[in-house]
Amino acid sequence: MTAQTRGDPTWYTPAALPDELRTLDRPIMGGLQVGAPGKVGLLELAFEQCGGTTRVVRHYQRAPLHVYRPIHLDESFPGMAFVFVQQFGDGYVDGDRCRIDVDCGPGTTAHVTTQTATNLYRTPRNFATQLVNLRVGPRAVLEYLPDAIVPFRGARFFQRTCMTIDVDSTAIVGEVLLPGRVARGERHAYGFYWAETEARRPDGGLLFADLIRLCPAESGGTRLLALLGGWDVLATLYVVTGRGRAHELVELLRRATTQEGVITGVSTLPNDCGASARFLGSTSQAVCAAMRSAWGAAREALLGAPAPYLRKG
Helix, strand or coil: CCHHHHHCHHHHCCCCCCHHHHCCCCCCCCCCCCCCCCCEEEEEEEEEEECCEEEEEEEEEECCEEECCCECCCCCCCCCEEEEEEECCCEECCCCEEEEEEEECCCCEEEEEECCCEEECCCCCCCEEEEEEEEECCCCEEEECCCCEEECCCCEEEEEEEEEECCCCEEEEEEEECCCCHHHCCCCCCCEEEEEEEEECCCCCEEEEEEEEECCCCCCHHHCCCCCCCCCEEEEEEEEECCCCHHHHHHHHHHHCCCCCEEEEEEECHHHCEEEEEEEECCHHHHHHHHHHHHHHHHHHHHCCCCCCCCCC
16 A cells, blocks of 8 residues: 555545434534544554565564564464554544454464453544454465454444455454442443444455444343343454355364353354354353354364464463
């Protein structure tokens, strides 16, 4: 990308915002405006296979997003590059616009995660957004598993994750949403949480689309049976792959996700492109354990390697 492209607000601003947020897209009085330095975070990573090891061959970053050099820490999968995304300020504030682009070339293996949980701070005048674009080339493997999102009281957040996945590649993508700062009495006290996920083939053909929309201020809040019911922690894992049959992957994930205190729903993805699992639980520890179990089972079956332990600060 050129500097001119990156400087164009359409590059980092989501198109077709939901009505709930479009009406809030207005100037921020008494603070840094949308698009100001430090409020547009950009991260671009391109991976290529080099002598049996995956390397970063293109890297661009703009604060508040940044990464250090990749590391290769998985003894059972030594060629996989692990990248830890960090964010100055520990989270999103009013008017932040961030975009992450990950491009995995043919035969590459990469794991992208965050250093710690992502905080969503109060957004009284505007909102914060994040665009995530993941391209997984032929025979490539990408694990995109950031740590949990923690929405503070009054936070408003929009996220759109778009995957472009080759027919013989594998993408394991997940997210975890916590109820907020429970110790401070903030249980689903955020204003708005909207997360779109879609996957397409390189020719543009749609594989599936998913949406999570939570607005606690609405009648019934998140306690509605069709939303979270009596649970507080929500997580989703998508396994998109051409390496196995979808129905076999579903059975595998069902056997792997019997964590006590967590209810799980597993189903095939449309177009038989893989499987998805959704978790609800009362604690982050239980839900994250179920997520890890599902990730580990999928990894063993598809890659022949167990899930590694990632030490984080």
